Amino acid sequence: xxxxxxxxxxxxxxxxxxxxxxxxxxxxxxxxxxxxxxxxxxxxxxxxxxxxxxxxxxxxxxxxxxxxxxxxxxxxxxxxxxxxxxxxxxxxxxxxxxxxxxxxxxxxxxxxxxxxxxxxxxxxxxxxxxxxxxxxxxxxxxxxxxxxxxxxxxxxxxxxxxxxxxxxxxxxxxxxxxxxxxxxxxxxxxxxxxxxxxxxxxxxxxxxxxxxxxxxxxxxxxxxxxxxxxxxxxxxxxxxxxx
Numbered sequence: 659x660x661x662x663x664x665x666x667x668x669x670x671x672x673x674x675x676x677x678x679x680x681x682x683x684x685x686x687x688x689x690x691x692x693x694x695x696x697x698x699x700x701x702x703x704x705x706x707x708x709x710x711x712x713x714x715x716x717x718x719x720x721x722x723x724x725x726x727x728x729x730x731x732x733x734x735x736x737x738x739x740x741x742x743x744x745x746x747x748x749x750x751x752x753x754x755x756x757x758x759x760x761x762x763x764x765x766x767x768x769x770x771x772x773x774x775x776x777x778x779x780x781x782x783x784x785x786x787x788x789x790x791x792x793x794x795x796x797x798x799x800x801x802x803x804x805x806x807x808x809x810x811x812x813x814x815x816x817x818x819x820x821x822x823x824x825x826x827x828x829x830x831x832x833x834x835x836x837x838x839x840x841x842x843x844x845x846x847x848x849x850x851x852x853x854x855x856x857x858x859x860x861x862x863x864x865x866x867x868x869x870x871x872x873x874x875x876x877x878x879x880x881x882x883x884x885x886x887x888x889x890x891x892x893x894x895x896x897x898x899x900x901x
Contacts, residue, residue, distance in 0.1 A: 667692035675748035677704040683870035721774030746775040756810040771815035792835035827890030836889040843896035862899030
């Protein structure tokens with residue numbers, strides 16, 4: 659848990675990919691800071707357990723499906739009366755060298771990462787515009803800038819999120835909405851298969867992955883009222899990996 663003090667009392671945050679990892683840590687952080695939190699994940703059982711534990715609202719959904727996304731946003735409004743913060747964190751991996759990637763490998767990764775980010779942003783914007791306030795934080799990756807063997811689909815999706823973030827920032831700023839991204843390097847289920855001896859070479863000068871809780875302060879700052887003059891930024895929270 660971070661040491662910085664944030665107060666999100668009266669705010670509603672939607673966090674996708676919230677059943678574990680960074681999404682779970684963020685959900686806990688927002689709850690501790692007083693927000694109503696709507697946790698979204700495809701894994702209904704794990705999501706329900708996590709939401710119950712945190713005193714949050716859990717809504718199982720497929721972020722790649724417009725109908726599910728609109729149901730989540732409508733549910734957030736129905737249960738809390740508003741939505742103020744959106745964290746697009748949901749992601750999947752379908753890693754293969756590009757000549758072995760199937761159409762399904764490609765399309766699923768795109769649909770969840772870039773598609774989910776687009777669909778949730780689109781669904782939240784009318785509510786943000788109405789209240790003339792909104793904070794959008796998208797989760798991208800160093801891989802989106804530099805590529806990585808076996809991750810042509812993932813790298814392309816994460817690069818797309820950067821382009822989307824910068825475009826949304828330009829389109830939405832006039833309505834009091836900021837759109838930023840973080841590029842984290844945290845220990846999650848996605849990094850669990852990396853051998854111990856390889857961690858130092860893939861984790862930057864600090865030579866370790868962040869605990870997911872170490873990502874939360876950066877996101878909370880971008881989600882705060884105090885960050886109202888920051889938009890279109892991709893903030894590395896990566897232990898110097900991107901130097």
